[in-house]
Amino acid sequence: MVLIPVRVHSIVDGDTIRIIHRKGVINSRCRWIDCPEMPSKWGQEAKKFLEDLIDSNKELFFIEDYGADKYGRLLADWFIGSRELNIQIELLRQGLAYDLLPVVRYNLPKRGILLCQDILMAQYEAYQGNLGIWGDPEFILPGVRRLF
Numbered sequence: 001m002v003l004i005p006v007r008v009h010s011i012v013d014g015d016t017i018r019i020i021h022r023k024g025v026i027n028s029r030c031r032w033i034d035c036p037e038m039p040s041k042w043g044q045e046a047k048k049f050l051e052d053l054i055d056s057n058k059e060l061f062f063i064e065d066y067g068a069d070k071y072g073r074l075l076a077d078w079f080i081g082s083r084e085l086n087i088q089i090e091l092l093r094q095g096l097a098y099d100l101l102p103v104v105r106y107n108l109p110k111r112g113i114l115l116c117q118d119i120l121m122a123q124y125e126a127y128q129g130n131l132g133i134w135g136d137p138e139f140i141l142p143g144v145r146r147l148f
Helices: 042-057 087-093 112-126
Strands: 001-006 007-013 016-021 024-030 061-068 075-081
Touching: 007 042, 016 112, 024 087, 042 087, 075 087, 087 112
Parallel strands: 024 075
Antiparallel strands: 001 061, 007 016, 016 024, 061 075
């Protein structure tokens, strides 16, 4: 996939931004992770982290486009620089996101497999370090919440 330089119009939450794209201003959703919803404490923390990261690197923001999701948002991997910093991984490392990896992974390209590996490792390290959501005894993952 090709990296596309884009300008960030605004930040919706920790995993959704509005970008200025060739189609106008559209929503882009970060692929394979999820951040806590707004206006929860951790949702606000994720959004603030993303705002700070993007504000200090506005001219270096790139996406790798994977098409639209069922809500019409552009699914993408987000990068600062030319793959120098993967924003999904940084959100996971801070304990501000959790994985939403695809169930079927046997047919992914090599870059997709490597991203899965990086996502799992970053999440594991945040979990082991009790960072962010992983250190909050009150936080319950949405999929687990439905079991109660």
